[in-house]
Amino acid sequence: MKKHLIDLEKTGQFSSFFLDYIQGKEELRPFYRHLPKLGSFRDAIKDKKFTVEKRKVLCRSLENQYEGISLFEEEKKQLNRLASENTFTVTTGHQLNLFTGPLYFIYKIVSTINLAEKLNKEYPDYHFVPMYWMASEDHDFDEINYFKLDGKKYSWQSDQTGAVGDFKLDATFKEFLKSVSFAPEVFKTAYSSSKTLKEAVRKYVHDLFGEKGLLIIDGHDVVLKAEFKEVMLEDMLNHGPHKAATLKTESLESLGYGGQIFPREINFFYLKEGLRERIEQKKDKYYVLNSDLTFSEEELKQEIENHPERFSPNVVLRPLYQEMILPNLAYLGGPAEVVYWLQLRGVFELFDEAFPILLPRNFALILGEDVQRKIQQLEWTAEDLFGDLDRWRRDFVCKHAQEDLEMTVEREAIESLFDARGESAALLEKSLKDSFEAAKVRAFKILDHMGHKIRKAEERKQKVMLDRSVAVEEYIKPGGSPQERVVNMMQFYLADEELIEKLFANFDPLDFRMAVLEC
Incomplete structure (x- = not known):
């Protein structure tokens, strides 16, 4: 993969609130405890109070949750390490989207695993375990019951209610599964061998990331909830x-x-x-x-x-719940997640709980070979991908037009003619100057109308390149939203099973820039 890095503010995809936070704007300091930097973790370790008894409860819960799953060696080591007081976690969380949902589900987990690895090198006296928090208690089924691939939406329709993690993979799901026969075996095996949605998600996340030492936690657990009374x-x-x-x-x-x-x-x-x-x-x-x-x-x-x-805690208390049952130091999330945590520091202070370091997940745009060719033909740079397409189209047509679309010479001639004649006519009768001025405006409108016709003719002539730009725009912003928030990972994983490994190689969890990846 070839990588280009773009400053987030140049992409136009992020709120000023989020950008102000990651840039460390001084007025936001009362809303967080530590800056999102590698050096902050030493202070975060000092802040975190996690008792021996809490560790025992956590380890017992995780052992129960992993019952029946054949663990990778690294997962076994991580579970054992959690019993030690010098072990901490870094965590991300997400809904139980079908087949992982949008790409950023994968980006979150890769970012978190890479952060743990970086911390283990930087702070050798401690150990850091990457965690994925399954949002099994969510109940908004319409948010997670589909994924999008190659412009098509695949969705599972069910009349079940309650927490989505407990949804049964019943006959309606088995029928839906037949419609996605192209899915990689890791997903088909997970879903076909599971009784509930959360069981299936645990299995495929385990299969995809278990060897890297990722642990999966489900907060919907009686022994963990008892810690939250x-x-x-x-x-x-x-x-x-x-x-x-x-x-x-x-x-x-x-x-x-x-x-x-x-x-x-x-x-x-x-x-x-x-x-x-x-x-x-x-x-x-x-x-x-x-x-x-x-x-x-x-x-x-x-x-x-x-x-x-x-x-079941809502969005105001779920972060606190996570931090009270984990020896956690950092949470990695998307822009909206990072920002809403800033509203919650007072809640943490109320219960004397350490506020974690907030880190944005990695952001990326993946470019396949076909779209790379189109971009080269357009002579666009990586930064151009985030520019204003309408402005580019106007500029492109003007640059390659045979005619002067602005009709500069004609405008100057009309203006000179009407102004001169208006001045001379005003010597006869003063009101005639206004009449000539009004006539000039009407002439400009006629000129604008003809210019519009010429522009449309030029656009038809430049149709191939303009269509190419539209195709690229739809690829990087399907339906007007960033690729990572829409497209499923299978769009690239089906062609390259090394996709996730390549993301590991190209993501730096402490580099807050957009990665444009050519695959």
Whole structure:
């Protein structure tokens, strides 16, 4: 792979909020603890308090979660290392998209594994384990039930409800699987041998990345949720997280930054088979929306004590949950994720939990051979790929036009004629000057109309190159969105099974630039 690196601000794909953060803008310092730099990890290690008992709980949970899976040697070593107080994690997380969903699912994990490797070299007295957090408790099925490949959308339709990780891979899924017979064996084996969606995702992520030492954690676990009871009680009874997150959000908004997430008074869902619904308080009762379930305060406390696994944190508290059950130092995410964490530092302070280093995942644009040829024919550079296509089209047509599309000579002649005649006519009658000025405007409009016709003729003449530019634009921004947020990894993996290894070789988790990769 040949690599070109482009400054993120030149791509036009990122908010000023995100760019200000990674550039270390001073006014954002109250919203994070450490700068996203390699040297910050020594201080982050000092900040992190993770007890021996918590490690035992974590290791026991992971052993149970991996039951029935044949582990790679590196995975076994990582599980053993987690029992040691000098072992820490770096984590990314994502939804359970079918067949990995968009490319950036893969980019997140590769970035995280590379970061752990870099840290292990930089800090040899410690060990760092890359983790993938499965968002198995999400319930927005429409966000994850499809993937896009070569411009076509492949989707699984199901009427199941509740947490998507618990969705059964039933007859409807088996029928859907027949429609993607081209999929690599790693996916077909994972899905065909699993009963639930989260089981399948664990299997294929394990097969793709287990040899690199990645560990997979599912937070939907009774022993892990038991570690979160204090937060459940504080949130639902006293609404402390809502107050803390709201204060930080208002502080950000006062600086001109818009919030990404919106804290609620209660930031938990109630979770049972087929059900994941918000909890709301009305007077002295707690209601599970869209159900008949209600609790008094005492009943709610008892339910938390006996069944903590039935309470699922929303986006405000999920990051805190992750940090309380892992010896974690850094979270790697996309631009929106990194930004919304900045609203949450107050929540972490409320529970005296260390705030992790926030790092953006790597960003990339992959170019296949066909599109590379088109780009060469257009004589575009890597930076040109992120330019304004409409402006390029206008400039290209003007540059290669046989006629002067602006009709400069004609405009000057008309202006000179009407101005001169208007001045002389004004000597006869003053109002005639205005008449000549109005006539000049009408003449310019006629000229503009004819110029538009000439431009269209020139565009038809330059059709091959203009169509080529449109094809390149659609390739790098399918449907108007960046490639990495739309296209599935199979678009490249099917042609090159070394794709992931090549990403490992080309991604630097501490280089915050866009990588344009020619494959």
